[in-house]
Amino acid sequence: MPVNRSSPEIAELQPGVTTEPGTRGDVRLVGRRCTACGVRVFPARLRCVSCFSERLERVVLSRLGKVDAFTVVREAPPGYHGPVPYVLGQVVFDNDIVALSHLVGKPVDDWRRGDIVASYVLELPAGSKQVPHRTFAFQPASPQDLAEA
Numbered sequence: 001m002p003v004n005r006s007s008p009e010i011a012e013l014q015p016g017v018t019t020e021p022g023t024r025g026d027v028r029l030v031g032r033r034c035t036a037c038g039v040r041v042f043p044a045r046l047r048c049v050s051c052f053s054e055r056l057e058r059v060v061l062s063r064l065g066k067v068d069a070f071t072v073v074r075e076a077p078p079g080y081h082g083p084v085p086y087v088l089g090q091v092v093f094d095n096d097i098v099a100l101s102h103l104v105g106k107p108v109d110d111w112r113r114g115d116i117v118a119s120y121v122l123e124l125p126a127g128s129k130q131v132p133h134r135t136f137a138f139q140p141a142s143p144q145d146l147a148e149a
């Protein structure tokens, strides 16, 4: 499963999920912060999930997060052309942002709650659509990731 560490351009990976370049070929996820109540959301939304204000500002999120829960997916869902089994995890980062995504970079049975991870762009095989699917994912944080946090 190739992990693309060299996606220097600001990109919308999927609706509401945007990234901006990090300092060394990595990417940072971009969320929104409500200017009325301060709640932050990811992926981006048009309204605050807490007070429904439409006054949301762009906020670049930390690359580092902590695995809060995960499951091993052994049966591929329809339309998925990547390898199985794979790990789907809930990651908490910047204290209050929760994201659900692939956990990659080590064997599926080696993941633990509390693992520290960093965000990356993940390219999944195209299947019949001929266009690879790009999304965000998390890998174990490297010593360099931790040093830059």
Ligand SMILES: [Zn+2]
Pocket (backbone or CB within 6 Å): 034, 035, 036, 037, 038, 039, 048, 049, 050, 051, 052, 053
């Ligand atoms: Zn709000």
